[in-house]
Amino acid sequence: xxxxxxxxxxxxxxxxxxxxxxxxxxxxxxxxxxxxxxxxxxxxxxxxxxxxxxxxxxxxxxxxxxxxxxxxxxxxxxxxxxxxxxxxxxxxxxxxxxxxxxxxxxxxxxxxxxxxxxxxxxxxxxxxxxxxxxxxxxxxxxxxxxxxxxxxxxxxxxxxxxxxxxxxxxxxxxxxxxxxxxxxxxxxxxxxxxxxxxxxxxxxxxxxxxxxxxxxxxxxxxxxxxxxxxxxxxxxxxxxxxxxxxxxxxxxxxxxxxxxxxxxxxxxxxxxxxxxxxxxxxxxxxxxxxxxxxxxxxxxxxxxxxxxxxxxxxxxxxxxxxxxxxxxxxxxxxxxxxxxxxxxxxxxxxxxxxxxxxxxxxxxxxxxxxxxxxxxxxxxxxxxxxxxxxxxxxxxxxxxxxxxxxxxxxxxxxxxxxxxxxxxxxxxxxxxxxxxxxxxxxxx
Amino acid sequence: xxxxxxxxxxxxxxxxxxxxxxxxxxxxxxxxxxxxxxxxxxxxxxxxxxxxxxxxxxxxxxxxxxxxxxxxxxxxxxxxxxxxxxxxxxxxxxxxxxxxxxxxxxxxxxxxxxxxxxxxxxxxxxxxxxxxxxxxxxxxxxxxxxxxxxxxxxxxxxxxxxxxxxxxxxxxxxxxxxxxxxxxxxxxxxxxxxxxxxxxxxxxxxxxxxxxxxxxxxxxxxxxxxxxxxxxxxxxxxxxxxxxxxxxxxxxxxxxxxxxxxxxxxxxxxxxxxxxxxxxxxxxxxxxxxxxxxxxxxxxxxxxxxxxxxxxxxxxxxxxxxxxxxxxxxxxxxxxxxxxxxxxxxxxxxxxxxxxxxxxxxxxxxxxxxxxxxxxxxxxxxxxxxxxxxxxxxxxxxxxxxxxxxxxxxxxxxxxxxxxxxxxxxxxxxxxxxxxxxxxxxxxxxxxxxxxxxxxxxxxxxxxxxxxxxxxxxxxxxxxxxxxxxxxx
Numbered sequence: 001x002x003x004x005x006x007x008x009x010x011x012x013x014x015x016x017x018x019x020x021x022x023x024x025x026x027x028x029x030x031x032x033x034x035x036x037x038x039x040x041x042x043x044x045x046x047x048x049x050x051x052x053x054x055x056x057x058x059x060x061x062x063x064x065x066x067x068x069x070x071x072x073x074x075x076x077x078x079x080x081x082x083x084x085x086x087x088x089x090x091x092x093x094x095x096x097x098x099x100x101x102x103x104x105x106x107x108x109x110x111x112x113x114x115x116x117x118x119x120x121x122x123x124x125x126x127x128x129x130x131x132x133x134x135x136x137x138x139x140x141x142x143x144x145x146x147x148x149x150x151x152x153x154x155x156x157x158x159x160x161x162x163x164x165x166x167x168x169x170x171x172x173x174x175x176x177x178x179x180x181x182x183x184x185x186x187x188x189x190x191x192x193x194x195x196x197x198x199x200x201x202x203x204x205x206x207x208x209x210x211x212x213x214x215x216x217x218x219x220x221x222x223x224x225x226x227x228x229x230x231x232x233x234x235x236x237x238x239x240x241x242x243x244x245x246x247x248x249x250x251x252x253x254x255x256x257x258x259x260x261x262x263x264x265x266x267x268x269x270x271x272x273x274x275x276x277x278x279x280x281x282x283x284x285x286x287x288x289x290x291x292x293x294x295x296x297x298x299x300x301x302x303x304x305x306x307x308x309x310x311x312x313x314x315x316x317x318x319x320x321x322x323x324x325x326x327x328x329x330x331x332x333x334x335x336x337x338x339x340x341x342x343x344x345x346x347x348x349x350x351x352x353x354x355x356x357x358x359x360x361x362x363x364x365x366x367x368x369x370x371x372x373x374x375x376x377x378x379x380x381x382x383x384x385x386x387x388x389x390x391x392x393x394x395x396x397x398x399x400x401x402x403x404x405x406x407x408x409x410x411x412x413x414x415x416x417x418x419x420x421x422x423x424x425x426x427x428x429x430x431x432x433x434x435x436x437x438x439x440x441x442x443x444x
Numbered sequence: 445x446x447x448x449x450x451x452x453x454x455x456x457x458x459x460x461x462x463x464x465x466x467x468x469x470x471x472x473x474x475x476x477x478x479x480x481x482x483x484x485x486x487x488x489x490x491x492x493x494x495x496x497x498x499x500x501x502x503x504x505x506x507x508x509x510x511x512x513x514x515x516x517x518x519x520x521x522x523x524x525x526x527x528x529x530x531x532x533x534x535x536x537x538x539x540x541x542x543x544x545x546x547x548x549x550x551x552x553x554x555x556x557x558x559x560x561x562x563x564x565x566x567x568x569x570x571x572x573x574x575x576x577x578x579x580x581x582x583x584x585x586x587x588x589x590x591x592x593x594x595x596x597x598x599x600x601x602x603x604x605x606x607x608x609x610x611x612x613x614x615x616x617x618x619x620x621x622x623x624x625x626x627x628x629x630x631x632x633x634x635x636x637x638x639x640x641x642x643x644x645x646x647x648x649x650x651x652x653x654x655x656x657x658x659x660x661x662x663x664x665x666x667x668x669x670x671x672x673x674x675x676x677x678x679x680x681x682x683x684x685x686x687x688x689x690x691x692x693x694x695x696x697x698x699x700x701x702x703x704x705x706x707x708x709x710x711x712x713x714x715x716x717x718x719x720x721x722x723x724x725x726x727x728x729x730x731x732x733x734x735x736x737x738x739x740x741x742x743x744x745x746x747x748x749x750x751x752x753x754x755x756x757x758x759x760x761x762x763x764x765x766x767x768x769x770x771x772x773x774x775x776x777x778x779x780x781x782x783x784x785x786x787x788x789x790x791x792x793x794x795x796x797x798x799x800x801x802x803x804x805x806x807x808x809x810x811x812x813x814x815x816x817x818x819x820x821x822x823x824x825x826x827x828x829x830x831x832x833x834x835x836x837x838x839x840x841x842x843x844x845x846x847x848x849x850x851x852x853x854x855x856x857x858x859x860x861x862x863x864x865x866x867x868x869x870x871x872x873x874x875x876x877x878x879x880x881x882x883x884x885x886x887x888x889x890x891x892x893x894x895x896x897x898x899x900x901x902x903x904x905x906x907x908x909x910x911x912x913x914x915x916x917x918x919x920x921x922x923x924x925x926x927x928x929x930x931x932x933x
């Protein structure tokens with residue numbers, strides 16, 4: 001069996017390793033557009049954070065590891081078209097057009113961070129750095145810039161703002177919604193972070209949409225927003241990512257948003273063709289099909305597709321959109337449905353926000369926790385955490401609780417360890433209102 | 445633009461034949477029909493033959509019988525003129541062109557000629573004809589696309605699917621869970637209730653929007669300009685938050701203007717209930733163009749009717765309807781004339797008296813002047829909005845009119861007196877704004893109908909007296925109506 005995988009980022013590599021595990025004799029070929037292997041998207045943030053000494057250290061897989069698993073790979077191999085009837089892929093490699101036949105194909109082509117709406121976003125001072133070569137270019141540009149404008153207040157944008165302000169850059173951040181990180185946090189959770197951002201001198205422009213970007217004469221670059229414009233030395237695109245799937249043939253059905261339509265087994269409408277990672281929609285926190293381009297989903301879909309190559313065996317169980325990060329001195333994490341997003345579902349949700357102590361010590365730090373749960377069944381639907389201590393691991397417990405449909409009552413009985421140094425009387429991820437420093441029930 | 449613009453000349457004639465028959469109790473002589481259509485007898489025979497062959501699909505449920513003298517329409521109770529229109533429209537090539545454009549967004553001449561099984565030249569001719577009517581929408585079909593401002597494109601498709609094309613087909617083929625969920629989400633985000641009759645409108649709009657949203661290079665120049673006073677509008681903000689959140693869940697880079705499109709639609713069409721709309725009027729900026737025109741027009745109406753203030757709920761109703769009218773005039777160009785304009789005007793004139801129509805025209809002039817609208821005369825949008833003003837004024841005059849108390853005091857033998865009084869009451873029942881009964885001396889009346897001149901001058905106190913010449917005669921009935929109208933104004 002010859003398994004060809006388009007894309008050697010997280011989804012593709014996860015799929016390749018899993019295929020190898022399940023099929024000892026399979027020929028596995030990865031076709032990767034980039035010239036480098038296994039670069040961690042946005043590894044530049046690790047470098048700016050002084051966690052790695054060089055961009056090259058941001059790797060999640062090495063050539064040796066692939067060799068050891070007898071996985072072939074072609075770097076700088078750009079897929080031009082696929083023919084799913086004849087099962088042939090055409091790709092450019094070393095400036096030559098090559099053909100490769102497959103028995104099974106996994107499309108893991110990933111996504112790009114770019115805007116088709118914003119005029120001028122192709123300019124060289126408009127930085128995107130998801131990939132290695134982009135990151136190298138961005139690194140140099142940022143070094144020589146004093147004032148940087150970030151478009152988009154999502155995870156990438158807010159992390160970048162934090163890292164740049166720490167490098168004494170002047171930062172303007174533009175977000176079209178009312179507040180930053182709106183996909184993960186509700187507005188009532190974001191206040192401390194936005195406060196910290198403004199305290200740190202970030203020029204936060206909310207409810208503003210960029211119409212165009214224009215290079216000015218004096219090496220400045222202007223970002224136009226309605227009536228206003230911001231002139232800075234460089235622009236970082238922190239907008240939503242989207243797949244780039246120009247090579248598909250007509251046998252493969254797409255959704256309205258140009259992602260590939262797949263069934264629960266991640267099979268596309270073309271036989272023996274699977275799609276994973278940032279190329280597809282997933283069943284999201286509201287149980288509707290949505291687009292959640294996260295690496296955790298990429299890896300999990302890669303594994304599931306591999307398991308279904310021969311026959312449909314393992315359905316993909318969806319995504320709770322679990323995230324965790326550290327920005328402006330706060331550890332923040334989120335999983336499942338937010339209150340804001342719950343308006344898209346048929347469920348009536350209730351929420352509760354509480355501040356709890358993390359340990360039994362007198363100087364214990366606290367964590368703000370927001371619960372989103374079904375008003376009638378009390379099933380946990382979402383949780384958001386915020387603390388100056390590292391509480392990120394706790395979100396996984398709650399993500400698991402959501403995935404296994406636990407109720408608040410179930411969670412009360414969850415068996416968590418006690419140690420005065422690390423816990424208080426009851427575990428922090430346990431909605432017992434009598435241990436909260438402050439609790440705001442909400443009847444929405 | 446009119447419904448008949450989607451049909452060929454002979455088809456329009458055939459439909460007119462049906463309409464004339466319906467208007468004339470289902471039977472008409474050849475002479476009258478020829479006079480109305482101004483065609484030759486041979487052409488009429490042709491049309492009738494064509495009608496007969498088309499009607500076979502109805503399996504004798506609808507038949508047109510003709511014998512060279514009279515033409516007669518036979519129609520079962522389950523069928524109506526609407527079904528006949530539908531039949532003609534279903535065969536329209538122009539409708540198919542619009543449908544194809546909506547579905548494919550772009551066409552090549554070769555593909556379309558194959559699909560419609562017509563020649564290139566007749567396709568070009570039909571596109572040219574369509575374009576002449578699309579002009580008032582500021583749209584045109586060019587290079588295989590419907591071109592123009594995005595708001596106008598969606599507005600046109602909406603009017604087209606709501607009034608021209610069979611809307612149930614569109615809804616059944618295109619409405620899915622996603623659309624149902626979107627309607628529900630809109631209710632959640634705006635904290636409103638969408639009632640069933642409005643839900644259908646919203647569903648069609650969302651189907652159109654869903655199919656358009658990923659189109660590239662959409663134009664919004666007019667919309668952006670008109671939206672300037674509304675960027676801080678509370679309803680717009682809610683729509684904006686919903687749109688941004690909604691599309692953040694897909695791999696779609698949504699235009700800022702997407703929310704503007706929905707905002708204009710929500711205010712121009714009855715989507716919100718009057719209650720929900722009222723909540724919005726309490727928080728909207730009263731100085732913004734639509735709201736301030738609403739107020740100006742309400743005041744003009746109040747002055748015209750020499751009213752004391754209208755009842756609270758009626759005033760709210762006025763604002764509700766006026767905002768729809770004014771939003772249309774503010775944001776949109778063109779319309780589809782769903783009612784026969786001239787007929788409606790004539791009918792309204794009969795119903796409400798002549799004075800309301802010129803006043804409605806004055807209101808329309810005020811509105812178009814305020815908005816500095818550049819709409820050309822004879823534009824369907826202006827015609828339809830005029831009809832709406834007239835309807836609103838009629839509604840107000842009905843609701844504001846005092847009920848006229850009428851007493852019938854016949855002087856004759858008791859038996860005749862009772863019978864004739866009851867017959868008179870029966871005959872007057874259809875007249876609006878009156879309360880009629882047999883005269884009771886203890887009560888006060890505005891009008892007394894009697895057959896004998898009262899002896900004393902103020903026998904009926906302040907009531908006006910009409911003396912019947914011949915009870916139940918048409919002369920008397922007409923005179924009574926005139927008196928009632930005088931009393932009303």
